[in-house]
Amino acid sequence: MLLQQLVNGLTLGSVYALIALGYTMVYGIIELINFAHGEIYMLGAYMGIVTFGLLTALHLTSPSSGATLFLMIVLAMVFCGACGITIERLAYRPLRNAPRLSPLISALGVSIFLQNFVMLAQGPRDKGFPHLFVHGGIDFPGGRLSAIQIFIMATSVLMMVALQLLVHRTKIGKAMRAAAQDKQMASLVGIDVDRIISVTFMIGSALAGVAGVMVGMYYGLINFFIGYIAGIKAFTAAVLGGIGSIPGAMLGGLLLGLIEALGAGYISSEYKDVFAFAILVLVLIFRPSGLLGADVSKRV
């Protein structure tokens, strides 16, 4: 049972981590908690269903092929990335020099708008997600590692490695780090900060889109409200790991997933959120900037 709970927890955790990355990257650069980020994840899940519907209705690919899945993920990434850029352009950039509270409220507004938009456009009911190579898996004593769990963990790791490479090995990553350190200085040395912020939103949103499609497949059921809880959990993960820190978000996500799974399995599923948030409070008491966070004093 322990093994099974670890598998459950790691799968859930890697999804939290993917969403948490978007929170943390945006916070790292413009110090905004993007409350609309959970909604982007929800849009990703819906985009997955829409793509699936289109592809199979037009007989372009067979429903259970890898190509369908690949296209679902890629289109969700592109769509969410575009949404991220648009939202930043419309809702946050005009408020770049406004008091800190204004973009925060703007973010809440975007979140409410997107939820209701999807509710009206796609209907308030739950939507079933198509079955895609969900069947099969590896049985081990006391549990089972399903194909979809392997797929989710592998994809998440791949995405995180790619992100690390992008941030540390490329020019754009260097520009992102520079902008995170000091926007004004970065612009003085010729970095187009607005463009870097757009790119950051795009990458974070694309990752959330991937998470949306994968979670849709994993649970098999989505509705317009899934972004809310996922957003809160991922935000918690980001804070736990240290908001602003990319490895922190990954660690925080995995930890939160594990805590929830083990808490539900060994203590009580009714108290699993209590348990998760109690750990968050403890970490913040002893390490106010999160597990891997930088010193926050200068930011607040």
Place this chain on the structure above:
Amino acid sequence: MGRRWVWFWTAGAIVVLAIAQAHAASTIKLGVAGPLTGDQGAFGQELKNGALIAVEEWNAKGGVLGKKIEIVWGDDQHDPKQAVSVANKFVNEGVVGVVGHFNSSCSIPASTIYHDGKLVQLTPASTNPQFTERGLWNVFRVCGRDDQQGSVAANFIVKKLKKSRVAVLHDKTTYGQGLADETVKSLEKAKIKPVYYSGITQGEKDYRPVLTAMKGKDPEVLFYGGIYPEAILLTKQMRELGIKTIFVSGDGVWTKEYIDIAGKAAEGAFITFTPDQSEIKEARGVIKKHKEQFRSDVGAYTVYSYVAANILLDAIAATKSTDAPKIADYIRKTKWNTALGPIQFDKKGDVLVSPYVVWEVKDGKFVELK
């Protein structure tokens, strides 16, 4: 804006209000409340369609008390807080009675407000005993109660399935936990103690951890007290984890969505619900009308909602008044002939007879077990 304009706007607002008031007086307002949107929107739709058909029929006959009937919708999104504000809205808008709410967790807090505001409330679907157990004169339900439902479920598990290792999960709501606890009570009468008992959180999507913990106790049957969205996830994730436990649940899961979305995983699940409505001769008319008007079959509680609206309007017509205590008295002492067959209410507002039966999911359909 100059100060003199304030007068203009105030005058305008007063005129608008006066018109709204005049318009209000020319219709009889009927409140219909439930989770019209949100993840339990399927149930809200049933409530809505049933009430709509009833009101359209009445309006075709010329309305009630010489006035047309107008439905005021209240969307509580199965949130008790929303339900209370919907209830206050109804009282303030002067509706004559309420059909709703759907969820027990909403009906119960709302009923106190209807009680204070002197409104009759008929719920088509809230099955928690507490709804009628608090001695309120204004509450009625046309459905059964969870103590009855729970004992049918427990009997079925013990006598028909002949299983003794039972796990119990609920969604921590008034309805879900209430039904789960009533089932546990009945199981304990048969000397069976659940091997696992726990609550899950509505709205979450991953129940694998709790299912894995449950699997450790090796249950033969899982009884779930809750509504269909979580039931879908539980059923699917249970099968994906390779758990072969039999799934048993209550009327909150009896929806097309459960079978459609859970698919193969739902096969062999047992759900307690009332007997097949299509076999009730009086129900055929409304079922047919629903099919023609909405191009879909009736849901679990469509006919119940239709019946609740009809009883309320009938009582208003018969007493020739919108005075709630009079209406309530009339509803209580009358023997009703409804689309669900004959119905009679007891002092508390419960129906006298409420047979629950067990349904099985077979080849993508609910089949009533005889």
